[in-house]
Amino acid sequence: MRRLPLLSAVLIIALSFLAVPAGARADLPPQVPGVTLRTYDVQIELSKLCTLKPGQTPNVDKLMPTVDWTSDADFGLTDMFVTEVTGNLSAPAAGTYEFRLTSDDGSRLRIGDTVVIVNDGRHAPTPVDGTITLTAGHHPLRIDHFEHLYGQQLRLEWKPPGAQAFTLVPAEALSTDADVVRVTSPGRKECESGADSPGDGLPLQGVHPDHTLTDLRPAGFEPQVTAMAWLPDDRLAITTWGGSETRLGEVYLLSGVTGATSPARVTYKKIAEGLQEPMGLAYADGKLYVSEKSRLVELNDTNGDDVADDLRTVATWPFGGNFHEFAFGLLYRGGHFYLNLSVAIDYGGATTVPQPAPRPWRHRQDRQEDGETRLSRGRPAHPERHRVGGPGDDLFVLDNQGGWLPASKLVHVEKGRFFNHYTTPEGPFDAGVVSPPVLWLPHNEIANSPSTPLLMKHGRYAGQLLFGDVTYGGIQRAYLEKVNGAYQGAVFRFTQGLEAGGSTGSVSGLTAPSTPAVWARAATGGSRASSRTGCRN
The missing domain is CATH 2.60.120.1560 (Jelly Rolls)
Structure with missing residues (x-):
């Protein structure tokens, strides 16, 4: 400090010669x-x-x-x-x-x-x-x-x-x-x-005591994972980010990720590259499909080597070149694909005015048969939303806090609903009545940037939703019930202590095959291939 007793000053000077x-x-x-x-x-x-x-x-x-x-x-x-x-x-x-x-x-x-x-x-x-x-x-x-x-x-x-x-x-x-x-x-x-x-005013600090955590990152493999999907043979497909201004996104197939496994048993193979920020991945009728910034792509392997040598465009949608115009949460159901399109935002988080591309719809349906792209369900929500098949085979979206939202929320998507995000030029539903969410997620208390919700099908939490968070970190649990035809519920902290994303355990997505376990991913720099949390029944 500025003024020290002489003895202390002499001691500090002497020690400084020994300091590394x-x-x-x-x-x-x-x-x-x-x-x-x-x-x-x-x-x-x-x-x-x-x-x-x-x-x-x-x-x-x-x-x-x-x-x-x-x-x-x-x-x-x-x-x-x-x-x-x-x-x-x-x-x-x-x-x-x-x-x-x-x-x-x-x-x-x-x-x-x-x-x-x-x-x-x-x-x-x-x-x-x-x-x-x-x-x-x-x-x-x-x-x-x-x-x-x-x-x-x-x-x-x-x-x-x-x-x-x-x-x-x-x-x-x-x-x-x-x-x-x-x-x-x-x-x-x-x-x-x-x-x-921890758990009462602060994020949890460790793995839930009823779970086991297995890090599945093979040595030397650190992809920036943006989406995951399971194949029928228990291989895990993942997409990687690749940067905002480049087409360096890739698709990998990982084997050895289920059962009694470890990083040494996990193998990986690149099967596609040259994609523009792929954020959605789905397996349908024997093929993998990827959503990029402006299109839905079918990966075709024409010679049986598990590498896609033909990337067929199934559907396209408007794209204005903004870094935030993602295509999230690809879901396949009944011959149709469902996904979410983010609005453009400025650096700092404000909605871009005017929007650079005519993307007034947020939830779209893509017909696999003919590539037709049309408005399907829902109305404009806020950037970074994700879709899942939830309880009762319904559709749910986690919507992030922002210009029109005081906190993140879980919404139940049905035709005719509007979820309170306005754009310039005006969207087709801006004059509609705002539909209430299923859950509000108090900002910075239990959520900040929630990611794709996952329906649990096994164990004591069967029928409930789990979701990660890119900023708040860890995994949260949403308990839902239906009252007079409308979903409501509560949200609980579930687990922390995940390696992905550093000290907060940033989790950008979850997935699960037909076993009582959850695979978590992170899309930050130095992110991990995946971590698996095993849930005891």
Whole structure:
């Protein structure tokens, strides 16, 4: 810190010669100059730094060139907020670096795994200094900060080796990940409290004690999985993302994924490539079908080697080139395909105005026989919805929170219903009465970005729905009942502790064959092929 007793200062100087310099990162993804600023509206008067509950979407998420902020416009909020600053610091040479963090109110600086400065508590703008020995190169940087009331400030300065005075850390010494989608959401965000516990105020931290978890990722195989489908012989087909601006999506067949298995017993074979963000996969009448951004594709193997050498277009739909115009949740039933088309959104999450393609319908039906594409059931919902055959063989969709939705929800799809998402130009149902959902999923409390629901057919949860979550993580369980002809129910935390997606256990989809087990996937960078949760009957 800035002022220390002489004995302590001498001790620190002596120990600094024994310290191991913080190592630089060698595996950075594409970068842009600056840092990422995320601001969370906690709406309570904090007296010290807090730990935010995991899985919450920030109110503000933006790229900033340097850390030197004093205004409401800089932070995006006025009072009672928490700030997270993340990025990478580029050390031009090895040596001892001094840093000065000035803040109103409390703040903390981490570089790599080292806490360099703690400047906590309520106070006016106050500088605190700290020192760290670095190797040359990039080092992860994080600043935590909170604002109580009446003015705010955050400024990061440094004194590199050989410098005589502190100066603002320049943009060229800072970087953050490029080409990220900066999603935000309004409303109050929460800090952890002493009364919170896993499953009661906080996400669960481990696997359900009644289940076993098997990681099925073969060594060296880390696909970014976007969809899964079972073949009659218990092979598992998966699609991979491939990027927003490219046609690098692939399809794999995995064997050895059921029964008493392990990663060493799982084998995989690529059977198709060159697909544009495939997000739906279904097996029907002896063939695999894939939904891309703008079409439904039939995979044909003409020489019996399990590799598709003919990709036949079955149906097409309008596509305006927006990164978010996905085709989700492919389902085959009775000679027809059902899927969901996302509306276009801007970076940050707002619905694009005007929509770049005439996609006013959200739920479509594709006839396998003649490729006819037409409106089938439902009315426009919000981006990122998924369809499943549910209890009573009905259709259900999980709809994500956004511009027209205060929280995510589970809806029962029937002809003539409208689920409260408006577009420009106007959709054909915008004047309709909004249909209530089956379940509301309180935002950031039990859901944030829920994924494809899965109907359980075995065990004590038979007839109930499970669903994962890309942001909140883990698996949740939806209990449904029908009252006076309408579905209603409740939602429960089910399990966490899944490897996919890191500490939150991000789960972008679930599937199950004819056994009491569930296969989970993640579509984030470094995602896993699948994890299997075995459920005891």
